[in-house]
Amino acid sequence: MASDNVELRIEKLVAGGSGLAFREGKAVFVPLALPGERVLARLGPGKRDWAEASLVEVLEASPHRVAPPCPIYGECGGCDLQHLAYPSQVIEKTAIVAESFRRMGKIDPGEIGALPSLPFAYRNRLQLHLTPQGRLGFMKASSSSVVEAASCPVAVRSVQAWIEERAGTARAAEELGPYIVGKDRFLVFGTEDKVMLEGRDSLVRARVAGEDFTFPVKGFFQSNLYILEHFIPEVMAGLEGGLVADLYCGVGLFSRFLSRSFDRVIGVEQNPFAVEQARANLGGGKHEYHALAVEDWTATASAALGFDCVLVDPPRTGLSPVLRAWLARTLPPLIVYVSCDPVTLARDAGDLVRAGYRLDHLKVYDFYPQTHHIECHARFRRG
Ligand SMILES: C[S@@+](CC[C@H](N)C(=O)[O-])C[C@H]1O[C@@H](n2cnc3c(N)ncnc32)[C@H](O)[C@@H]1O
Structure with a gap:
């Protein structure tokens, strides 16, 4: 056995998909290892209180470990959870969201729902x-x-x-x-x-x-149309009112559905090509789009209009300090948060709760089976 090979007991999966173990007070992250497993791992780079390690051998396998069906699994950078049975993937992702809310957001997430997808043949x-x-x-x-x-x-x-x-x-x-x-x-x-x-x-x-969308092959659009079909009605349920903001709106996916139940939609997106397409997807009416970074938009007159609801769908970095400050200043009664990173969602959720919001809904939607990626829908209400 090489001297830098160590035996570890994996405690849980963490955001990013690695198994987490502890050794001599140090956290060790082992990709491709599963909770409960005893593994042999080769220690790699790290810092004083954590290290990365690569899996050498599974000494005691999890009962949820399965044979990955893809012949290039482990080599290809696309999937990193094919070795875990699909129902367990959804359970582990939900546990990662709960842990993120407690550790990063310092709040209790309450009950977290979860919607699985097709485990394979889902990605558009x-x-x-x-x-x-x-x-x-x-x-x-x-x-x-x-x-x-x-x-x-x-x-x-x-x-x-x-x-x-x-x-x-x-x-x-x-x-x-x-x-x-x-x-x-x-x-x-x-x-x-x-x-x-x-x-x-x-x-x-x-x-x-039930709605037709057009978007550039090169641009952003949701990658799992199967789960989107379930996701959209659930996100839109109960949303209605006068004025709504769709921030980070891309080609206007949410705007289109929001326009059914709000009098006016204001969409903000920094990519001008996406905004052009968003305008085409929404058609005319009194709705408006701003081809601006949301941070710059918060300083415009339209950001001061007073919104009944604000929907945000940021990149993995979550809401920027400028946008969080704008929310804390304008205090819309309802914030709908679509997230592709549970850690930044948890950070922002903690801030919103401490600013007087109540987390009244949190659900994991498994847009990316067989990978560590986690999408969530959270709803925050004032008072
Ligand atoms: C996760 S995508 C969501 C797109 C859209 N809501 C959808 O579901 O199709 C995030 C979008 O935010 C845009 N974006 C990233 N940073 C931004 C910023 N600071 N201000 C405005 N838009 C931004 C990206 O161009 C991208 O279109």
């Missing part, structure tokens, strides 16, 4: 890469090189078939060459029957909860 939007030989693949974990892929079990069937038809050949590179000059990666969006490619196609059309 992916980034594909080309190997130096022009074959399809994905970026390797913690590396800048590409691992060749013959398929992808988390991709929707249309994308799986598209990859499989080109596996082991340079066909994709030949087809895409004229469109992605000088690039070795491209975005793909697959619907039930169509595959749209960055460069070759410009706009995707997709139907969500």
Whole structure:
């Protein structure tokens, strides 16, 4: 046994998907290890009170450990939870959210709901890469090189078939060459029957909860249309009133549904191309969009109008100090928070609760099965 190999007992999974163990008072993070497991791990870099380690051998396996179905699992940087049975993934993610609220937010999250997705064949939007030989693949974990892929079990069937038809050949590179000059990666969006490619196609059309949306293949759109179908009605339930803000609105996904039950929607998004598309998705009316960073928008006259509801869907960094200060100043009666990072959500939730809000709903939506990524919907009410 190499001298830097150590035996560890994994206590739980943490945000980011690693197993957490303690050794000589130090936290040790072990990717691919599961709660309850006894493992042999090789200690890697770290700091005084924590270290990273790589899994060498599972000495006592969790009863929830399963054989990952993907042949390049462990090498591909896309998935990092395929070794955990799907129902346990949802349970662990919910536990991570609860722990984040207690540790980071310093608040009790109360009861947390959870909605699983299809465990495989769910992902509409992916980034594909080309190997130096022009074959399809994905970026390797913690590396800048590409691992060749013959398929992808988390991709929707249309994308799986598209990859499989080109596996082991340079066909994709030949087809895409004229469109992605000088690039070795491209975005793909697959619907039930169509595959749209960055460069070759410009706009995707997709139907969500009874509404048609158009968005650039290259831009942001939710990646799991299956769960979105359930998510949208749940997020929108009970929302109504006069004026609503949709902050970080992208191409206006939420704005479109908010416009059904609010008199006026104000959307804010820093990407001007997304705003252009948001305007097209919402159509006319008295709604308005601002192609601004939300921080700059808070200093404009429209931010002082007095909102019945503010919906926020920030990137992983969560709400910036400027936006949190604006919320604490304007105190909208209802804040709907859609989050892709439980740690920053917990931080912001703690601030909102200490500013006088009550957390009245918190639910995990598993938009990204087989990966550590966690999406949540939280609702905060004043008083
Ligand atoms: C998680 S996406 C949400 C998009 C949209 N709500 C949706 O569901 O399709 C976050 C969006 O915030 C935008 N964004 C990031 N930082 C921003 C900022 N400081 N101000 C305004 N928009 C920002 C990004 O361009 C991206 O479109």
